[in-house]
Amino acid sequence: MSTAAARLAAFTSALEIDQIPAEVVDAAKLHLLDTLGCGLAAHALDVAPDAREAMLEPGTAGPATVIGVKSGLPSADAALANGVICHALDFDDTHTGAIAHVSVAVVPAALAAAQAAGASGADTIAAIVAGNEVVTRLGMAAGSLFHARGFHPTGVLGVYGATAAAARLRGLDAETTTQALGIAGSMASGILEHLADGSSTKRLHPGFAAHNGIVAARLAAHGSTGPSTVIEGRFGLYNAFLGRDDLPIDEQLADLGERWETPRIAFKPYPACHYVHASLDATREVIADTPLKPDEIAEIVAITTEAGVSLVLEPLEAKHRPRTEYDAKFSLPYSVAALLTRGDVDVTTYIGDAIGEERVLDLAGRVRYEVKEYDTFPQALPGGIRITTTDGRVLEAELDYQRGGPENPMSAGDVGAKFRTNAELALSGSDVDGLEEAVLGLERLGSLDALKALGRARAQQGAVA
Template sequence: MTTTTQTAAQRFAEFASGLRAEKLPQEVTETACLHVLDTLGCGLAASALAEASYVVSGAEEGAGTGPATGIGVVHGLPAAEAAFVNGVLCHALDFDDTHAESVVHVSAAVTPAALAAGEAAGADGATVLAAVVAGNEVSTRVGAAAGGVFHARGLHPSGVCGVFGATAAAARARGLDAAATAHALGIAGSMASGLLEFLADGADTKRLHPGWAAQAGITAARLAAHGATGPATVFEGRRGFYATYLAGVEVDLAPGLAGLGSEWNTPQIAYKPYPACHYTHAPVDALAKVLRENPIRPDEVARIVAYTDKTGVDLVLEPAADKVRPRTPYDAKFSLPYCLASLLVRGSVEVASFTADAITDEAVLALTPRVGYETREYSPRPDAFGGGVRVETADGRTFEAELRYQRGSTENPLTEDDVRGKYRANAGLALRADDVRGLEDAVTTLGQQSGLGFLSAVRG
């Protein structure tokens, strides 16, 4: 079959099954390893803070034992359950990476699926590294073909698109050929899920989405390995993924498919400097710049006007009544008024800013009603997460700052030292210093590891 007659799933499958770590560009290899490190650090911090502890206790209750590692779980787990536990924990703090064009939290689904499938298959590090990159490239392309439209439809791209990346990763880690991988992707189309309704009351469901995606990826690959079939036209079919989830929207996967294996999205995935929705980051950094250059006390602030795009308004600024007084810690992560007020009052937006006690701090909540907004566009690319602020003081002064691209993106990057430092701070909440260092050394040389035994460090 020639590439011109292949469906999108078959093209993705050919790419994923044939990917070899030794053929990857150095930048892709190094970036992929850093994203795995960053992701594990986020999961370890969540575990240490007992975030989403129900997923660990649930696994301990009924999952049984198996060859794969769950963060904070003392015994081994079946691969699908380990992928679920780790996917939820790695996303639980909303501190994990995001690909701007697709608006997908990529690594929280792909890394758990690749690691769990790799452990179950006894794979070496090079195989798992290839699996991670395969998953990254599939997730981002599936999401980028529709830009921010999933959000507009009330769907969470990290779940509905992430399941395809997780499936590609799991299939590559267990060594499926192109035909079986295509079937796995077809199966995954019936597992794509994730609603944004958590925004209504700050419920826990959003953090479950990467876990479900990772678990579904393991399951889809396993079923395909045992002969189950999935529709070859899962993406472009009349009743396929895009036609049903985005009915009426023209979607073109062709540009993404054309670049497979020669153009790489993995280095474009953005790290998060703050444990909150990406739409809060640029305004928070803009306010930090204003405060560095013009020390302003909270009682001097008459009004803060935040700048963001329409999607940012819908996610972190409206409905205003909910955003000025977050109902849950997770709700606060999607409140730009809360994040800006936290920075102004406490001088920081960090993991400790989103505890149950922190979100009831009246000194912070006294400022949130003073935050308004204006919509602006910062990039022709959908969802580049630009933003800014205008601070107006009671005595008539005005200060303004903007970031066209959020910090952590390729246009405004964190350094490798920044990413390693973030990992060490997060992992240090859960692990002894020598285990923090050992895990860092192993993950950043993933392609050279003979196996995945180093993951034992993350067990409870």
């Protein structure tokens, strides 16, 4: 039997848009649109200028567009900069079965590689779908195991999807793509230690993945080789990172081209860790029926899965008072308290002085949690809330499926509205309209020239870095 990398390479290197069902193409375009909107909002708020400035430092020009940069950059540098900025708000999509951010690794690599190759919109979509299917299947075979070991699946797995997309756009054959995936295994990386102090390394991970995917494909094209057993081998992905040689990767690869995971990638309605979303929507459901003021609340119990605890609830004292903007995005107590205090959670919730507002932190200090086993996890990220009022009432709600996933979807209109809200922070109305039209009609475009509008994105005056 051929190796996992060889099977993935055979599928991705030959994938053409006419082999992809229309609903999968539509989903891929919506995820592309959403990813770009997230990056435009982050640029407008000047949240993560470091990656962009680092890639600009050498002063080297190239063919690939970077959000907020008028002149192009070399493809690998552009992929890194865009991967970081599109993930900076943690507003981008997640495949819940793989527990990985998919588009922020695959899309920046695909766009940069496509512009470098002068590829068509149709080929770009095929490459994005190819990369998506690689990341999701590798992740679904492992579930929450990477997180349990302290690894970030977005970085560890994203590089394989980025490599597949970049190789497809370079026109590499199956054998050379297998070599590229083998090379990518030595570039797979990403640890979750940012949780210790709220530092910003997590948002670098998809940038590294996108950058390294382009480099892996480039190296393979010039003759470098990598192990074809990079996934299941004695020192391959699963053994090296997880100490496991029994994961069901064969099962995940058996129906490539028949089952499509791209439409199952979940959109985010909130710019925070996906493990807080179900509890936020449950809170919204409670207060829609029973409006509450913070001083009427005695205690809040967040209900979540065991897998979410280490990310958004422990150490609880630190989650009660997040230290940095990124720390706040991984605090379920802060997020719920912000919703109850301010009435909404949006991109401003986790920016600047907002995370230090004492009335929010006071309420966050009244949050504890309970762990529950849900049948829907890890295919979904369920959760709930139970609020006890000062007069003894108990108000509660739960979601088995978080909003934005396939079982509780955001509509195409919802995703478009999210894109426009985000993009309008950084672009003129005409550029927003033109970019949306180009992405939604991408398969009909002979080039990606329309995406150069991303380079005209501007930061808002007085935005908080």
